[in-house]
Amino acid sequence: MLKKTRFLSGVSLFLVLIMALTILGSVPSPGTANPKKTDFHTGRVPKYVFMFIGDGLSYAQVSSAEMYLGNKAALGAVIPQRLNFTQFPVHGAAMTHDSTSFVPDSASTATSMSSGYKTLSGVINMDVTKTIEYTPITEDLKALGYKIGIVTSVPIDHATPAAYYAKVAHRGMTTEIARQLAQSGFDYFGGGGFQAATGPALAEAGGYTVVNTTEDILALHKNSGKVVAISPDLDGKALNYELDRDKEGGELSLADFVRKGIEVLDNPNGFFMMVESGKIDWAGHANDAAANIADTIAFADAIEEALNVYRKHPKDTLIIVTGDHECGGMTIGYAGTGYATFFEKIEKVTMSYVEFSKIVNNYKKTVTAETASLTELFPQIEQAYGLTPENLSAYEMGLLEDALERTMVPASERPYTVQERLLYAGYEPLTVKLSHIVNNKAGLHFSSYSHTGQPVPVYAIGAGAELFDGFYDNTDIYFKTAEITKLSRIKKAVGM
Numbered sequence: 001m002l003k004k005t006r007f008l009s010g011v012s013l014f015l016v017l018i019m020a021l022t023i024l025g026s027v028p029s030p031g032t033a034n035p036k037k038t039d040f041h042t043g044r045v046p047k048y049v050f051m052f053i054g055d056g057l058s059y060a061q062v063s064s065a066e067m068y069l070g071n072k073a074a075l076g077a078v079i080p081q082r083l084n085f086t087q088f089p090v091h092g093a094a095m096t097h098d099s100t101s102f103v104p105d106s107a108s109t110a111t112s113m114s115s116g117y118k119t120l121s122g123v124i125n126m127d128v129t130k131t132i133e134y135t136p137i138t139e140d141l142k143a144l145g146y147k148i149g150i151v152t153s154v155p156i157d158h159a160t161p162a163a164y165y166a167k168v169a170h171r172g173m174t175t176e177i178a179r180q181l182a183q184s185g186f187d188y189f190g191g192g193g194f195q196a197a198t199g200p201a202l203a204e205a206g207g208y209t210v211v212n213t214t215e216d217i218l219a220l221h222k223n224s225g226k227v228v229a230i231s232p233d234l235d236g237k238a239l240n241y242e243l244d245r246d247k248e249g250g251e252l253s254l255a256d257f258v259r260k261g262i263e264v265l266d267n268p269n270g271f272f273m274m275v276e277s278g279k280i281d282w283a284g285h286a287n288d289a290a291a292n293i294a295d296t297i298a299f300a301d302a303i304e305e306a307l308n309v310y311r312k313h314p315k316d317t318l319i320i321v322t323g324d325h326e327c328g329g330m331t332i333g334y335a336g337t338g339y340a341t342f343f344e345k346i347e348k349v350t351m352s353y354v355e356f357s358k359i360v361n362n363y364k365k366t367v368t369a370e371t372a373s374l375t376e377l378f379p380q381i382e383q384a385y386g387l388t389p390e391n392l393s394a395y396e397m398g399l400l401e402d403a404l405e406r407t408m409v410p411a412s413e414r415p416y417t418v419q420e421r422l423l424y425a426g427y428e429p430l431t432v433k434l435s436h437i438v439n440n441k442a443g444l445h446f447s448s449y450s451h452t453g454q455p456v457p458v459y460a461i462g463a464g465a466e467l468f469d470g471f472y473d474n475t476d477i478y479f480k481t482a483e484i485t486k487l488s489r490i491k492k493a494v495g496m
Ligand SMILES: [Zn+2]
Pocket: 056, 106, 281, 282, 285, 327, 451
């Protein structure tokens, strides 16, 4: 009798598995028109899984960085210098719309990738009624024995990282997000600080060691326990733009936080690490092509750290690289330059819009609307953007004169008209106009200060990478990762 029961349970488990496989094989996941044989992973289950998300990164962001580097290496040769991740053997693409809009935000798109569901913009791992919670892949992988790392260049309680450990009705609930971080039990959080003032205290109360000096961060190792490593050098609560990072001074980069994470998470059962480069997006919002390109290159540097793991453990590593949505409507090509690009103009930019805004704001304190003059600012403009009165057209000078005039109007007296929104979008007027002029001189342009509905590329290398071939929905990134790590079958088998 006992034998029979065991036999039956064995048979029923087998049937459940067959059913699960049949369901997985016959019903396309949302947005997948033609499920392929490769939707199954029959190879090795990777021990080291890296999920890299370039926030606001799509084809124009990737390609402009490659063209910039190629042009820098051989001026005028028209040979893009390929970034490491575009050389991965598998390349797919994903649609990014959410339940609200074809133009989504980071909360909903990260939810799609982390838990496999579409939801409203602004919502993290909850359904459109904001009552049902979704389980991010990290929770299930943690239960399987993987250690979990979350790294970002923006605040650790920002939407994209939060989607890998929290469930909240709105991304603005940062204290609740920080509370859930503290209770996640995940192993390594690194990069930016907390927006929530109580974040560090909550993390410490949750048993985390919070470190925020370069020395303490570099001293972390695999026996350090659960840690939150916050860069001591921050722009607000985010890492500085790569353009502004004090490289000689040893200021930590996104790559440094990934390398340290690999050390901290090292264990026989493997790990899953989500790494977000969040300021590619912020540079897109600000239409700062130079900062955008520099952060995309720094993103590739962070991916290089994962590639070092892949080279050591090629059969046990999976690296996925994608964007969550495009930002800025960036185009390679501009009406004013036609078919020509001049990426060397971008090389002249020595700081991000954040740093130049500080210069303008300091200058404002020394002058009045009547005495403010572009002439006085040109030494700084040349130093920051490589622009001089001699290499600007009368039209461009006019744009800068108008922008300076706008700069000198106190923000409180600057009505947010349609014109204001189109010209400056709430950014420091002179600074954003300088970015526009340099972009356009380089043959680049932005059509928005917000996200756009363009699809994003997906690159993959390692165990199970072939599943990421094709064109699919961003929720499929979750399903493919779950399949490769065997989560999907385990979930079906135990009736989850
Ligand atoms: Zn954004």
